Amino acid sequence: MTSARAAPRDWTQRRTAKRERLEAVRSFTSGRVLDAGRMRDALQALLRPGDRVALEGDNQKQADFLAEALADCDPGVVHDLHLLISSISLREHLDVFERGVARRLDFAYAGPQSVRMAQLLADGKVEVGAIHTYVELYARMFVDLTPDVALLCAEQADHEGNLYTGPGTEDTPTIAEAAAFRSGVVLVQVNELVERVPRVDIPGDWVDLIVESPRPYVLEPLFTRDPREIGQVSILMAMLALRGVYERHGVTTLNHGIGFDTAAIELILPTYGEELGLRGKICKHWTLNPHPTLIPAIESGWVESVHCFGGEPGTERYVAARPDVFFTGGDGSLRSNRVLCQLAGQYAVDMFIGSSLQIDADANSSTVTEGRLTGFGGAPNMGHDPHGRRHTSPAWLSLLTGEAPALRGRKLVVQITQTFRSGGTPAFVESLDAVQVAKDSGMPIPPIMIYGDDVSHVVTEEGVAYLYKAAGLADRREALAAIAGATLVGRRLDERRVEALRRDGLVALPEDLKVDVCRAKRSLLAARSVEDLVAWSGGLYDPPAQFRTW
């Protein structure tokens, strides 16, 4: 028998590499603090070709100062980086690839840069590892994509490296943990260096380097919707959803996507919902960013708790004044956490409702359209039925499925959309653009946002389709077609079949739900303008400048 024992191995190579990197930037630092004026040179000293670098870019906050410095690096010194970015939002995120500083990319969402992303991919400037959902990308940071260097952002740091993220904690602790505990370097841009942080969101011994950014990091008010832009059709759909889904299934725990359709639902709770006597019966516990349009429902006593993925600019004072509802720290401000909120959204809420750009005849949906590589973001995490759930609730059990004894409930996964989008583009299509995009860019599978078999309900201005009740694929297609209006998908269905589907409960039209279409007016909105939202908050909501019209 030969000995399997190989030559003695160095088990601390990553730790050694980290020590060497920090040694290399010593001349740029005083303690943990890097000189902001020499950021580019510091990064060139810190990084090595081929490094895996997590650059914090969430859907709201961006480590933009560090992104700029990275994009500015000399490709002769720093090249072939492998970037992990959850949301590609800034020009600099892609400049890095155009300039040859980075080559490989794993990401989750590229909304604002989706056109350029598709172009860079076609030009061979970027190699995409995979397009993920948010939590999936973070999960991989703990498995096969651990970062060598994490470039993050926070509101404040003290000289011990303790970080205060304020309301927008989002992804920062998760990425920091992945790097810090496997000998990665954690470098954080902060808006302000302070003597003492108001609360510790990330402990200082996870943080190696801090730089005081010359300006606050970029923060997008992504979840603010101006009620003035909510039209009658959205209000009608909100009424249908409230009666046909929320009330019928007794949904108490939920998540709302971003958009005017779900904002309309939030705004008719204190009016239409109140009239239906639903307060206290539905919509009590939320996993949701602090949507300004939820303020009237909170103020009217509908909402018991809200856990947030991230913050929302302008809601800071309001949230701080409602600690019974929101998760807040000792300093009074919101504590958000994207990964935990995603987890809560998967296992602890009974319903997800969101809009989509395209839905095919089988109810598969996607936001990827021709010439754009948007990615997924977090919607697939929310918009699926998690098979790891075991606790029951009336709403979950109301979608009972499976064969005895393997019976189980189902999460309500609801898609809400007008049959035609602005400009007359049909929302219901024969084939998703995603299928063609996958072919064109050589993806192994089409980038589908929410799989049709996960979708339990679809709401349009025509009515509600109860897809979970369909016995087979043919039934499901017909139920969907029945509410697809004048789109090609909708026109395929015979009127008599619609009658049969209504009788069988697969489809409900407004009259079946006792929804008076004539009442779908803007006067049903508890707030009809941003000024109204401010009034509902008692002056605590400070809308960002672009939403102020006074």
Next chain:
Amino acid sequence: MTSPPPPRNEDTDWTVMLTRTGFIELDARARATALLDDGTARELCGPFDRIESPWLEPQGVVPQSDDGVIVVKGRLGGRPAVVIAIEQAFQGGGVGEVSGVKIAAALSLAARDSRDGTPTAAVLLLETGGVRLQEANLGLATVAEVCSALLELRALQPVIGVIAGTLGCFGGMSIAAGLCTTLIITAEGRLGLDGPQVIESEAGIAEFDASDHTLIWSIDGGAQRTRTGLADVLVLDDVTAIRSAVIEAMERGVPGEHRSQRIGELRARLEAVDPAAPPAPADLAAVWAHAVPQEGDQP
């Protein structure tokens, strides 16, 4: 059924905000009707008269059967009045040949009625970007007619301008606004000769960033225009509040001298501003108060 409880705040202003009926919510026809005494409104040259602009269709624009101007006669606080409302949703409230003539004719007829023993005041609801580009010189000519008719009427009866928002009042019609006996504006309303986008496209983003809401409202906004005396009454966006303000303005009648006649005062204001180093918007009211110590006290 219970109605939603009022917000938990001691500041009563917010309760007023929430119980108001938004004027901005209404379209031009509903605004005109909402201002007049209940049951007195009667539309003149309404959509069924089909008086359309002949210039839009050849340029690929679908015309509207009222050409975007609604003229409604009725009573305001019991007295005869005509309300002329520009619909901001049609061509950005742009004034063309037909819509301009509708405004001018309504003002002239009110003047004639006033001379003939039925004193008729006018209310202009100004949500307009000015002259409709598709009708160019014809639009410009009608703005002149509007101003001339306004001057004719204001000597006899008050002409009250209301800029509620959200579009605001710009271009040629801002001149008409300047001629009004009383100008009522909300905080959402805006008043200016050149609109933000026009300034940006003509003079560049360094001169004026049309996406900067704070900048726009600090200059054109209702609060600033009232502070600096270019508008008279700042009201809440509320049907009742705006109607009361209009009736009060009517009851004040025709002043001895209109704002646009106080040339000395206006000149003193212009002279107080150095275009090379303009004052910050927040300081303008003080600069002008200093330049013109007492209102109307001019040679």
